[in-house]
Amino acid sequence: MNLPLLDLIIFIVFIAGVVVYGCSFYFRNTSPEDYTTGGGKIPAWAVGMSIFATFVSSISFLALPGNAYLSNWNGFVFSLSIPIASFIAVKFFVPLYRSINSPSAYYYLETRFGAWARIYASVCYLLTQLARMGAIMYLLALPMNALFGWSIPLIIIITGVCVLLYSMMGGIEAVIWTDTIQGGLMIIGALVCLGTLMFSMPEGPGQLFEIAAAHDKFSLGSFSASVSAPTFWVILVYGLFINLQNYGIDQNYVQRYMTAKSEKEAIKSAWLGSLLYVPVSLVFFFIGTALFAYYQAQPHLLPDALQAPGMADKVFPHFIVHGLPTGVTGLLIASIFAAGMSTVSTSINSSATVILTDYYKRFFRKNASMKESMRVLYITSLIMGILSIVVALAMMRVESALDAWWALASIFSGGMLGLFLLGFVSQKVRNFDAAMGVVAGILVICWMSLSPIYFTDGAWIKFRSPFHTNLAIVLGTTAIFIVGFVVAGIVNRNTGKTAQKGKPAHPKDKIKQ
16 A cells, blocks of 8 residues: 555655754764764763663564553563663663773673683674664564565665664764654654554543453463463563663663763663663553554454454554554654664664774774774774665565574573673683683573474473573573683682783773773
C-alpha cells in the first residue's frame, strides 16, 4: 500500500531534517576531541537523552509491544533491573572512566592486563557493533516492506546512507543532539499511540483494563525457582548483567560519560538515560496490552492472517497504518526510524573512536597530528557505515536475524563484562590469570548458547545445557570470576605483585594510549 501524502511528507521532512541538522555540526569539529567527546561541554540532559535513545532501538519499538500482545509483562522485569545496574555504574565505573580520561572504554583493560585485553575487548566490541547495526537496519526494513511494499535492500541502503552521512560528518555532537530529537519523538509517538488505543475502545478506557486483567496480561511471569524457563528471577538476573554491561563497560555509553562537563554531570546523564527507559518501556508494554484488548473488543478490525501467534510482531505496524489518523501514522513511522537511526549513528561514531584510540594511535602513529587523526575518524566512520549496510544485506540470507544477533551478543558481551569486573574487583589478578578466566567464560557461554542447537538427540543430548539461554552471560561472567581468582591463587607466588611486570597496577598510572 502507499502512504497518504501527508504521512509521507511528515516522514520525509523528518529524515531530511535530521540529516541536515546532523551534518551542520561538521564545522564545529576542529579537533579529534571535538569529534569523539564534544570537547567535554555537552549538557547532562542532552547526554542523558542520547543514552536513552541509544538504548531504545527499532527492535524495542516493535518487539516489546508484540511481546506484550502475545503474552504478558514478563519482559518488563528486564527494565526493573536497570536502577540496580545504574547504581553500580555511577558508583564505580563512571568515576573510573572520568579519572583515566580516555575516550576508549578499553584503555583501562590495558592498564590492568596488558595490550591483549584491550585488543580482545575492542575486537569483540567492533564485531558486536557490526552485527548490531546490520540486525537493526534489516529488522527495521521488514515492517516497512510488509506494510508499504518498499524494497528491503533499498530501505537498508537509504537508512544506512542517511545515518552514515550525519554521524560521519557531525561527530559525537551530531549524534547526541540528533539522538535528543529522536528520543523525544519516540516518547511522543508512543504516548500518542497509547492514548489513541485507550480512547478508541468501544466502551472507553476502562474496557481495556477489564479485558487485559481477565486474560492475565499484567502478569510479570512465574516466580518459581526454575532455571530453564524465563521466570521473573531469570529475567531479573539476566537484565542486571546485561544492563551492567551496557551502562558500565559499553563504549557507546562510556564515550558519552566523557562528553559531559564534569563527573557530577556525567553521573546525572547516566541516571537520566537509564531511568528514563523504565517508564518508556512500560508504555511500550502497555501498547501491546492495549492492542490485545483493542482487537479482542473489535476482532473484525484485525485480518485473519495476523491472528496467528507467530504474527504478533506485525500487529502494531498494522495498527499504525490502519488504526491511527492521517498524520499520526507518519509520526509513528518516523518514530520507528528514529529509534533505529539513533542506535546506528551511535555505533558508527563509537566504533571510529575505538579504531583511532585503540589501534591507530596505539600501534601505528602514537603522535598522529590533529589533521591526521580527523582523517582517520572520517575514513573509519565511512568504512564502518558501509560494512554495516553490507551486514544488513547479508542478514537477508539468515533464517533469523534476531536470533543471530542475540547469539553473537551473548558470546562477545559475556567475556567483556567478566574481564572488566575481574580487573576492577581484584588487583591481585594478573595477565595470565585473566586470560584463563576469559577462556573458561567463553567456553561456558558457547556451550550454553550453542548446545541447544547442536546437542539435540542421541548420546549428545546429555551434554545439552539445562539452563535458559538468557543465563549465558550470567554463568559466563561467573566462570571468568571463579577461574580467574583460582588461577591467581595457584599461579601468583608473590603477594606483593599486583600486576604483570612492566604494567601499572592502577589505571591512573598512565601508559601511552
